[in-house]
Every structure is written in structure tokens, then in C-alpha cells.
Amino acid sequence: MLECYNCTLELNGLLASQNVDAIVVSTLVNVRYYTGFTGSNGLLLVTRKGPLLLTDPRYTTQAAQEANCPAVIVKGPTLKEVAKRLKALKAKRIGVEDQRISFALHRGLAKLGELVGLGDAVEKPRWVKTPDETVKIRASVALNSQALERAMKHFKVGMFETDLAAEIDYQMRKLGAEGTAFDTIVASGAHSALPHAKPRRVKIAAGGYLLIDMGACLNGYMSDMTRTFGVGEMPRKALRIYKAVLEAHLAAIDAVRPGKLATKVHQAAVDVLKKHGLAEYFVHSTGHGLGLEIHEPPRLGGKAKTKLEEGMLVTIEPGVYVEGFGGVRIEDTVRVTGTGVEALTTTPKGWTIAG
Numbered sequence: 001m002l003e004c005y006n007c008t009l010e011l012n013g014l015l016a017s018q019n020v021d022a023i024v025v026s027t028l029v030n031v032r033y034y035t036g037f038t039g040s041n042g043l044l045l046v047t048r049k050g051p052l053l054l055t056d057p058r059y060t061t062q063a064a065q066e067a068n069c070p071a072v073i074v075k076g077p078t079l080k081e082v083a084k085r086l087k088a089l090k091a092k093r094i095g096v097e098d099q100r101i102s103f104a105l106h107r108g109l110a111k112l113g114e115l116v117g118l119g120d121a122v123e124k125p126r127w128v129k130t131p132d133e134t135v136k137i138r139a140s141v142a143l144n145s146q147a148l149e150r151a152m153k154h155f156k157v158g159m160f161e162t163d164l165a166a167e168i169d170y171q172m173r174k175l176g177a178e179g180t181a182f183d184t185i186v187a188s189g190a191h192s193a194l195p196h197a198k199p200r201r202v203k204i205a206a207g208g209y210l211l212i213d214m215g216a217c218l219n220g221y222m223s224d225m226t227r228t229f230g231v232g233e234m235p236r237k238a239l240r241i242y243k244a245v246l247e248a249h250l251a252a253i254d255a256v257r258p259g260k261l262a263t264k265v266h267q268a269a270v271d272v273l274k275k276h277g278l279a280e281y282f283v284h285s286t287g288h289g290l291g292l293e294i295h296e297p298p299r300l301g302g303k304a305k306t307k308l309e310e311g312m313l314v315t316i317e318p319g320v321y322v323e324g325f326g327g328v329r330i331e332d333t334v335r336v337t338g339t340g341v342e343a344l345t346t347t348p349k350g351w352t353i354a355g
């Protein structure tokens with residue numbers, strides 16, 4: 001059974017601070033965070049009587065094994081069971097995850113009482129990782145790096161992008177990953193200028209970039225890394241762009257420290273690219289948190305108001321994308337420490353590979 005990430009503390013605290021009689025957590029990843037239950041159907045109901053997990057008969061055994069709070073196996077509609085319990089407690093005000101709740105659940109719950117949007121209050125504890133989560137993310141990051149190292153042993157100029165992507169995914173599985181955190185990106189030549197390119201049945205040629213963005217899912221926790229290589233003999237412009245992105249990447253990592261506004265980290269990357277006349281080709285934010293989901297707060301973007309806190313894990317991934325020429329992105333995962341930053345990703349940022 002997993003350690004309870006304190007339904008009692010966090011969610012009971014919310015019952016009081018938001019002045020609600022019940023909290024309904026319906027987002028699976030949040031249900032998992034609070035209860036440890038990993039099934040595909042579950043709802044967490046928190047009232048003054050304590051937390052209760054509701055799921056269906058497919059998960060009788062799994063709920064008993066995983067959940068750190070009492071579980072009720074519901075044969076019919078979950079909402080009916082929730083209604084029964086809320087009525088018994090004479091609950092009037094019901095707190096919900098207003099950013100994520102389904103329309104159907106919203107409509108059903110609205111008949112039972114006054115709904116109170118909890119904003120990001122339910123999710124916020126997830127932004128700062130517990131020691132146990134940090135250990136899991138470290139393992140996922142290490143596996144991801146090892147998978148790339150192994151996969152690149154099979155790299156040959158002229159191989160298909162899809163073949164290299166398949167090799168990467170295979171190595172992740174062989175190393176024990178449950179799966180990939182997202183669809184692996186392998187993009188070569190001018191195609192690398194698409195930040196979220198899909199691998200194609202196209203040969204990776206010498207003289208162009210090779211961009212690989214990959215992540216593993218291990219024990220439910222995601223990793224995320226991008227490396228860009230120059231394949232064989234490269235034009236001078238390609239190396240110039242690479243060096244500028246690397247400089248921006250390192251400057252952004254340097255800017256990470258507790259108490260700093262997330263947007264300042266983004267600005268550090270932008271400033272370097274501006275100096276090189278490349279800022280207009282940087283079209284996304286500098287990074288994001290990750291954990292049970294691949295993209296979590298805090299976002300490290302131009303308008304990010306979040307202050308970095310010790311224990312947050314974020315990616316640092318500036319990129320430059322020149323249409324018709326190619327793109328470079330370099331992405332690591334780092335941890336905000338008590339005094340600064342710790343790099344989790346250990347994969348070297350070498351440049352060329354044999355052509």
C-alpha cells in the first residue's frame with residue numbers, strides 16, 4: 001500500500017478552508033495521487049466521515065491492494081452512490097475540480113447541492129514532489145537516458161525515423177518501463193523544425209539535424225528529454241544554431257532557484273536567443289513540471305506567475321525552429337533545491353554523430 005499523500009491533511013484542510021461539506025475528486029490522476037489507486041475508473045469522495053474511494057467490480061482486488069483509504073465497490077452508476085452518501089450527510093456545498101470535471105458529473109452533482117469550484121487547490125500539492133515521488137521520477141529519468149544510449153547503438157545513417165523511434169520504445173520496455181510518456185519524436189532534416197513532429201517512414205540523411213524527444217513512464221511517473229544531433233558533415237549555420245540553443249538551455253538552468261518567478265527562467269533563455277538574433281524562432285515556453293502527468297504546472301513561460309519552490313521538478317527545453325532548414329531543442333529535467341538547482345538528466349549534450 002502506498003503512503004497516503006494526506007487526504008486527511010490536504011483535503012480535510014480544504015473542507016474547512018473552502019467551507020464545503022464534501023469534495024468530489026473525479027480526475028483519475030488526482031484520485032491516484034491521493035489514494036494510490038491506479039484503476040481506470042475511480043472517484044474519491046471526501047467528507048467529514050473521511051475519504052472514500054468508489055470504483056466498480058473490475059477493481060475489487062486492485063482497490064483492496066492499492067488504496068490507502070476505504071473503498072466501496074459500486075455496481076450501478078457511481079453518481080447514485082455519491083447521492084446516497086451526500087444525502088445521508090445532509091451535504092449542501094460540494095467542492096469540485098472545476099477545471100477538469102466532466103459535464104455529465106457536473107450536471108448530476110448540481111442536482112445534489114451547491115457546487116463550489118476549487119480551482120487548482122486539489123492539484124496544487126502535486127506541484128512540489130514528495131521525496132517518494134522524486135525517487136520515482138529520478139528512476140524514470142535514468143531509464144529514459146539509458147534507453148537513448150542503447151537505442152543509439154543501433155543508429156545508422158539511412159535508417160527510417162520510424163525504425164529509430166521503434167528502437168527507442170523497445171529499449172524503454174526492455175529496461176522495465178510501463179510505456180512511453182508520450183509518442184516518441186524522431187525528426188530529421190527540415191522536419192525537425194516541427195516542434196511536435198511525428199516520426200515518418202523517411203530515411204535519416206547526413207547533413208541534417210536529428211531531433212529526438214522521448215519520455216518513459218515508470219511506476220506511473222514520467223520523464224522527458226530532448227537531444228538534437230548533427231548527422232555527419234553539417235552546414236556551419238546548423239552548428240551556430242545548436243550552440244545558441246545550448247547556451248540558452250544552460251542559462252535557463254542557471255536561472256532556476258527557489259523563490260524565483262517561473263517567467264524569469266523563460267526570460268533567461270529568451271535573452272540568450274535574442275542576443276543571437278534567434279528569439280523569433282523560439283515559439284513555445286521554456287519548460288514544464290512533470291510527474292504523474294507529462295505536462296504539469298509550473299509552466300515556465302512568458303506569463304508564468306508561479307514562484308519556484310524547493311522540490312519542484314521542471315524541464316528546461318528551449319528550441320529554435322527554422323522552417324525549411326530544421327530545428328534544435330535541448331531538454332533536461334531539473335530539480336529546484338533549497339539553494340538552487342540540480343540537474344537530473346545525465347545524458348551528454350554531444351553534437352555530431354557519425355555520418
Ligand code: ZN
Nearest residue numbers: 213224225226
Ligand atoms: Zn520533451
Ligand code: ZN
Nearest residue numbers: 224315317331
Ligand atoms: Zn517537455
